[in-house]
Amino acid sequence: MNSIVIHDVGMRDGLQMESAIVPFEKKVEWIKLLIESGTDIIQVGSFVNPQKMPQMKDTDELFGYFNQKENKPKKTLLSGLVLNEKGYERGVKCGVDLFCLGVSASETHSMKNTGMTTGDGTARIINIAKEALSAGQRVQASVQSAFGCGFEGAISEEKVYGIVEKYIAAGIKNISLADTAGHANPQKVERMFGRIFEMDKTVEMACHFHNTYGMGIANCYAAMNAGVKYFETAFGGLGGCPFTKQPSGNVSTEDFVHMLQNMNLRNDIDLEKMIVLSKSAEEFLGKTLPGYVYKAGMMKK
Amino acid sequence: MNSIVIHDVGMRDGLQMESAIVPFEKKVEWIKLLIESGTDIIQVGSFVNPQKMPQMKDTDELFGYFNQKENKPKKTLLSGLVLNEKGYERGVKCGVDLFCLGVSASETHSMKNTGMTTGDGTARIINIAKEALSAGQRVQASVQSAFGCGFEGAISEEKVYGIVEKYIAAGIKNISLADTAGHANPQKVERMFGRIFEMDKTVEMACHFHNTYGMGIANCYAAMNAGVKYFETAFGGLGGCPFTKQPSGNVSTEDFVHMLQNMNLRNDIDLEKMIVLSKSAEEFLGKTLPGYVYKAGMMKK
Numbered sequence: 272m273n274s275i276v277i278h279d280v281g282m283r284d285g286l287q288m289e290s291a292i293v294p295f296e297k298k299v300e301w302i303k304l305l306i307e308s309g310t311d312i313i314q315v316g317s318f319v320n321p322q323k324m325p326q327m328k329d330t331d332e333l334f335g336y337f338n339q340k341e342n343k344p345k346k347t348l349l350s351g352l353v354l355n356e357k358g359y360e361r362g363v364k365c366g367v368d369l370f371c372l373g374v375s376a377s378e379t380h381s382m383k384n385t386g387m388t389t390g391d392g393t394a395r396i397i398n399i400a401k402e403a404l405s406a407g408q409r410v411q412a413s414v415q416s417a418f419g420c421g422f423e424g425a426i427s428e429e430k431v432y433g434i435v436e437k438y439i440a441a442g443i444k445n446i447s448l449a450d451t452a453g454h455a456n457p458q459k460v461e462r463m464f465g466r467i468f469e470m471d472k473t474v475e476m477a478c479h480f481h482n483t484y485g486m487g488i489a490n491c492y493a494a495m496n497a498g499v500k501y502f503e504t505a506f507g508g509l510g511g512c513p514f515t516k517q518p519s520g521n522v523s524t525e526d527f528v529h530m531l532q533n534m535n536l537r538n539d540i541d542l543e544k545m546i547v548l549s550k551s552a553e554e555f556l557g558k559t560l561p562g563y564v565y566k567a568g569m570m571k572k
Numbered sequence: 573m574n575s576i577v578i579h580d581v582g583m584r585d586g587l588q589m590e591s592a593i594v595p596f597e598k599k600v601e602w603i604k605l606l607i608e609s610g611t612d613i614i615q616v617g618s619f620v621n622p623q624k625m626p627q628m629k630d631t632d633e634l635f636g637y638f639n640q641k642e643n644k645p646k647k648t649l650l651s652g653l654v655l656n657e658k659g660y661e662r663g664v665k666c667g668v669d670l671f672c673l674g675v676s677a678s679e680t681h682s683m684k685n686t687g688m689t690t691g692d693g694t695a696r697i698i699n700i701a702k703e704a705l706s707a708g709q710r711v712q713a714s715v716q717s718a719f720g721c722g723f724e725g726a727i728s729e730e731k732v733y734g735i736v737e738k739y740i741a742a743g744i745k746n747i748s749l750a751d752t753a754g755h756a757n758p759q760k761v762e763r764m765f766g767r768i769f770e771m772d773k774t775v776e777m778a779c780h781f782h783n784t785y786g787m788g789i790a791n792c793y794a795a796m797n798a799g800v801k802y803f804e805t806a807f808g809g810l811g812g813c814p815f816t817k818q819p820s821g822n823v824s825t826e827d828f829v830h831m832l833q834n835m836n837l838r839n840d841i842d843l844e845k846m847i848v849l850s851k852s853a854e855e856f857l858g859k860t861l862p863g864y865v866y867k868a869g870m871m872k873k
Contacts, residue, residue, distance in 0.1 A: 420872075422872075456835055461735070475764065483871075484831070486831055488786055488787060489758075489789045491756045492790045492794065517868060526785065528757075530785070530786075531758040563784065564785050570755055570784075571720075571725035572725075
């Protein structure tokens with residue numbers, strides 16, 4: 272694995288926010304572009320009730336398709352977001368490589384998102400994670416609204432560390448802090464990840480930033496400085512949690528990779544293919560996406 | 573002066589890119605909002621040929637207005653961009669507080685912008701700066717395209733340091749690196765400013781980033797880490813040099829100030845007033861501006 276790992280969440284965090292339903296064939300085309308570009312991890316979808324979120328209705332089928340011998344990516348891992356036990360069972364059945372689970376540190380956001388308190392949500396997530404880990408599955412657990420909440424404002428950092436502590440105690444070694452509401456700033460990012468690495472040096476940290484106030488890419492840079500390895504971004508800068516107060520796009524994967532390549536990192540990724548993908552998404556969705564690089568093209572070196 | 577100084581260049585770098593000519597009264601209204609918000613330095617306009625750039629035709633009148641006793645800001649400095657001797661004389665006559673001069677490190681950009689080579693432009697700038705300094709004026713000299721050029725691609729860092737060396741030798745103590753083409757990345761920003769502080773610890777550095785590839789605010793954060801004090805940003809994220817290959821907006825002043833305030837810096841600035849200004853500019857120009865915060869509103873704390 273590379274020192275910086277790209278986890279594209281556009282197929283899930285991006286498409287869940289769109290009113291348009293992207294057909295199965297188009298999703299396959301886009302996931303193939305992500306695989307061919309050399310994306311390390313692709314979040315294919317979430318295991319939610321298709322009645323409630325029809326954008327994610329073909330998640331199981333997509334995993335089925337990409338687990339067929341001829342379609343299986345050689346290097347890329349396929350991740351899926353799981354909200355409950357039923358989702359986990361569906362994920363096991365269709366061959367998820369990496370199970371992503373999470374709880375919101377904001378009580379308001381947690382209730383709106385899952386109908387559960389943060390405490391109950393944490394307990395549930397840890398139960399599923401333990402089951403998955405003991406079955407030999409890869410697991411990532413996240414803390415959503417870790418840097419603040421559109422409804423509640425500031426979220427106690429101690430509360431976030433408390434959840435992380437429980438994750439670590441449960442044996443979860445891959446932990447993500449998600450800035451659902453875009454409230455993170457670079458100083459806070461360095462402080463919070465720094466504190467977690469003090470708790471456990473061996474934990475592998477992931478980050479997930481939204482661009483509500485324009486700080487997403489600065490937060491990614493701060494996270495790099497703090498030693499974070501996994502970066503969850505979305506092609507074109509799509510995305511936003513439908514249950515947050517002011518949903519706003521993710522950091523664009525191609526903007527982040529473009530920055531990395533300008534720092535002489537991850538030159539193995541085919542950025543041109545990522546740009547083709549975002550242009551295709553722009554065309555299909557019929558609107559300009561928030562990303563910069565797919566519009567400006569790559570910088571002349 | 574504060575540790576971070578906000579120099580809003582929207583009235584110059586922003587409006588020079590707009591096809592609409594903003595009337596004198598509207599400019600006065602906007603500059604007043606910047607003054608009331610507590611902006612440290614406001615770039616009122618440039619002293620160029622009004623035939624060539626009618627957007628800047630009332631620069632002298634604006635300085636005249638704000639130098640009248642009843643309109644003179646108590647704390648805010650008013651800067652003006654000067655391209656040649658004639659511009660400097662106009663600036664002296666109408667009472668510029670801070671003279672901004674510059675040369676492009678890219679030969680192609682320099683020729684397109686001023687019809688001069690980088691070497692000739694540097695010599696000219698230094699002559700004017702020396703005259704201004706010996707007359708007791710405040711002077712800032714910049715290196716444009718300091719991080720790369722849309723036409724030429726990479727620009728030799730040694731070439732940039734060479735220009736800075738000449739500035740320092742001429743007694744210029746306030747020096748700006750401008751990323752005209754948006755090619756900077758945070759690592760490069762830290763490296764280049766770090767190198768200049770090694771040359772002279774007492775120099776006061778300024779930075780000016782464009783958002784072509786979405787790295788502007790990350791570059792500002794990197795510049796803060798490197799010890800840069802002056803930040804040139806534009807309300808609403810307006811701007812772009814008309815003689816660069818791919819003009820693109822500046823970092824938005826209110827986005828930058830919002831980030832600072834979330835780091836508990838510059839709480840003295842009235843961000844609400846800045847948002848009023850960007851909304852007014854959006855309405856007057858009849859288009860969505862690139863800034864995030866004026867659209868999203870301030871984060872709930």
